[in-house]
Amino acid sequence: MINQWILAAFACLLGTSSLLADEIAQTRCVVDDKRRQICLDRPAQRIATLSPGATELMFAAGGGDQVVAVVAYSDYPLEAQQRESLGSHTRLDIEKLFALQPDLVIAWVTGNPAEQMERLEALGLNVFYLEPRRFADVSSTLLRLAHLAGSDDVGQQVAQAFEEGINSLQQRYQNASPVRVFYQVWNDPIMSVNHEHLIHQVIELCGGENVFADLPRMIPRLDTESILSANPEAILAGGMGEENQAWLDHWQQYPHLKATADQNLYFIPPSLIQRPTPRLLQGAERFCQALDEARAKRQ
């Protein structure tokens, strides 16, 4: 997977060989998640990241110093909060963004409003779209962002560490006995994930079995009854903020629910698992630990 992106970048380098030699050395091209090719004449100097996840990925890929603008809730790393804010990722302050004259904009295919992104492209800005759906997408995105920002070394290190971490979890749990898991994305209405979602892959990675994997919508909305009848062995939930466990308390009122009976109600900080960034590894580790605890309670 990673090699494929590097090959693409290399092919692009070859394609521009008619340019002057020093320009070739500087020109960098990557293919984004909309399968468009983005080329920069030199490493990006002024980067705008249009989602909290994009911000985190760009900082992790070593391009943090060049980030000039972020959107609301870009809270990691702390340094990102000192950058100019462009408002909510659902409705950007286009004028402010354009006035900052970024030479690279990192956008989120399904998160940013299409009409605003069209406007940015029409104004001639370089937009790189990302939409990570699998673990491999996280590492390939890190490599591509690092290449655009001119920090390939950092990118390769971080991507490799992430891949190795995920691989070791996979080896460790590939034969673990399955645990039926309900992952709760939201409380009111109750929402979960189906098999298309990255969190589903975390569940599988840890030897879990997502009870709502086969629902047709990626983020299905559910009622309490469907959770009771699915009767998962463990419930894992995020919450409003990093330490709020109130959503889990809701399940205490159903003592016959297997997860409640075994006290397999686990809190996973949402920013560790809901963002497709290197920190997902930490989230996955905590997730796997929780399922291990659930297995341990079986005797």
Add this chain to the structure above:
Amino acid sequence: MPNVSKLPVGSSIHTQYLIPLLSLALLSALALLFSVTQGSSGLPLREVINVLIGQGDPLQRTLILDLRLPRTLSAFATGGLLAVAGALMQILLRNPLADPYILGLSGGAAVGALGAMLLGLGALLVSGSAFLGALLATLLVFGLAHGSGSWTPSRLLLTGVVVASGWGAIITLMLALSPPQRLPGMLYWLMGDLSYAQTPWPALILLICICAVLTPFGRSLNVLARGPLQAAALGVAVKPLEAAIFFLASLLTAIAVTTAGSIGFIGLIVPHMLRLVLGNDQRLILPASALAGGTLLTIADTFARTLIAPEQLPVGVLTALLGVPMFLYLLHRTR
């Protein structure tokens, strides 16, 4: 002798029409200038004027001419279209409380737009789909109300209101079924938002054409406001005129909704407010609605994009916050 100073006689025709229209035109120009000079990137007024007279550096030119000006003009045109459409619907339904959306047109447009967003289509297709939805809603209501041949305002109104609730249900269903990451865009569309505006020209040209086309019909509309029989007795061909108003008002609303989502309130309040001050001569009310509606939406949109920048507010919130006190003040004063 009665006091005839207010009557439209001789040269006073010009004062009766021209003074309000010129004042509103001046107000519109100020609102447009205000809107173009305000923005989150904080260019000083002098630089803005430099750009407007053809100078300034390329960045400033892009900011003013490619970002602010099209949006400002779109806001003005949309506000004008909605206010004129509202004034027309009120005459058509003989009900001063009618608004451009009363016949369910915005519902059809919303179903079209949200459907396109649900499929993840781009801005142009969202607009096109909204326009088709509006057209479908119009034909549906007109066809249903026309069905048995009798075509009265109350039948039209009832059909429109019921069809509108049907659209409302479909919209709610779409919102409930849509993926969470698409919800914010849909909600912004439903509350009205000028970031959807692609280019101001279709709306602006339509607004100018419509004012020119409607002015000669103004007196017929005045007569129609007195009821269809009275209008027919005074020589108005009522049915063709009503059908024309219905389709014009629908077209204006469809273009407005297509440009900026469903912005409420302007179509109802602006013509009503002007009638309180200027009387009910459509030759004055229609162009005045265009100017006043445009001004109100221009100012509201300026606040929407600058008030808590970089956060952007839906413009519908601002039109209501600005319009409600203005309307209540006028109502109180004229009582």
Add this chain to the structure above:
Amino acid sequence: MANLELKAMAIDVPGRAQGDTLSFCMEAGQIWGVLGPNGAGKTTFLQTLAGLRAPRAGHIHLNQRPLHTYKRRAIAQQLGLVFQERHDDFPATVMETALMGRHPFLSPWQMESADDIELTLEALVALDIDHLADRLVSTLSGGERQRVSIATLMTQNPAIWLADEPTNHLDLHHQVATLELMAQQAAQGKTLVMCLHDLNLAARWCTHILLLYPNGQACWGDVASMLQPSALETLFNQRLQTAWIDGKPFFIPAR
């Protein structure tokens, strides 16, 4: 000068079998009174004459040409109508309302001229409402609004005047003044057709009478021959006593 001729015309009253057909000509200088109980079709008859409803059978000719071949604007230049019902949903002053009578004579781009204003003012003076010119119609009393409607017709100044209960809401003096105005118009060569409830006003001012019965029967003729107590008693299903003053009959309902 204009005339309105009915040729075997039947009024189309919804839900009623077709009644007698009407065949007569209403000439310049005549004042026709249309009498009949509630629901006999008086209003429908007037609206049919104005071309606002189609007759169930037969034809109406305006100046020897079928009415339905005229454009609405051409009809409105010849023929005007005072309605019983009025729509005052939108604000309009007395002056603006009466000025609408000039609508059929102005092209779309034309503004009302000083002459139009002059005509309107004359109408307001004639109806004794000139002092109300700047008032909103919605603030007026019922009788004042009725006079605004008649002033609008007078501003329109057509050759044929149709009036549906023109004396409704009017006080005694204004009833007389209004009918006197109608008589003057007839004397100047206008054709007048009025629906009336008051037999005595009809007896006093009309030259011709059309009686419309609830079952669709109709009869017509000059005032002297039509206002027969027996016919009127059948028409209204009410016994009447008759008195004679100045050689004209007066009808008083008997207890």
